[in-house]
Amino acid sequence: MIGLGLIGGSLLRAASAAGREVWGATASEADATSAAAEGFDVSTDVEAALERAAAQDALVVLAVPLTVIDEVLRQVGRCAPRCLLTDVASVKSSVLRAARSFAPETRFVGGHPMAGTAESGWRAGNAALFGGAAWVTCVEADTDLAAWAEVSRLALDVGAHVVPLTADAHDEAVARISHLPHLLAAVLATIGAQGGPVPLALAAGSYTDATRVANTRPELVRAMTEGNRDALLPVLDDALGRLGAMRGSLASTGGLAATINAGHDGAQALAQARGTTPTGVRVNLSAPDARDGLRALGERGGRITSITDDTAIGEVA
Secondary structure, eight states, X not given: OBOXXXXXXXXXXXXXHTTOOOOEEOSOHHHHHHHHHTTOOEESOHHHHHHHHHHHTOEEEEOOOGGGHHHHHHHHHHHOTTOEEEEOOSOOHHHHHXXXXXXXXXXXXXXXXXXXXXXXXXXXXXXXXXXXXXXXXXXXXXXXXXXXXXXXHHHHHTTOEEXXXXXXXXXXXXXXXXXXHHHHHHHHHHHHHTTOHHHHHHOOHHHHHHHGGGGSOHHHHHHHHHHTHHHHHHHHHHHHHHHHHHHHHHHHTOOOHHHHHXXXXXXXXXXXXXXXXXXEEEEETTSTTHHHHHHHHHHTTOEEXXXXXXXXEEEEO
């Protein structure tokens, strides 16, 4: 495990609890000291940890900020050039390009657990963080499916379910349900705070729920939103268009029914999707069209719940 913040620290704990041999490294002296005090095999020597992974043919997980991913991938390319490699970054296309550039011989499978909090650092970690969470594991045209299965088994071992997608499909989806909400939360938090003490004194659930993620460290939000620029821009344009139409309607007729009803329908669609009884699906990973089958499953909102031998077992609504 390279990086021991919220996600890396949680994954180190969870993988250990699942019975896996784990070790890690981080550039943060404070995180390394705290993790070692809890009995984990960690240090601040990233290259030594990578060399050990290369010697043991271990799965390497990069849990570092997007701002340093290129630098760490260069270290991987030097110290563990043929390792099985994944990451947990919230943007996938740029990491895929970087992995191909700086560590081209690795068996790389991009990953992203859809779990987290507004907290950061080792002390914010929790072995139960991934329970019930969706975990994207990327399937590109050239993905080694044996490597994909190993990365997916890690996600399953720590309690997540796996959603197979391409990097581009992942980035478009998270622009809608993660990155845009972060930007809207920032705007809402700014408007509330600039209203002075009275709005803040009256702030209750609708405000605190809508602005919760604005408490995330700004450099992390900048990295993921700016790093997903291509996918985020059209989604942001859509949101701005809807806000403009809402403003025009309020100014001209005083009515907001179109916006409010559409929002209610959207929320109901999420509730309905989560309440639908799923149908079982099996994908033979040795079949010639296995990659297509996995991607089709993910693009329909399906998920993998177990992997047995060469078969991925899942479900789709």
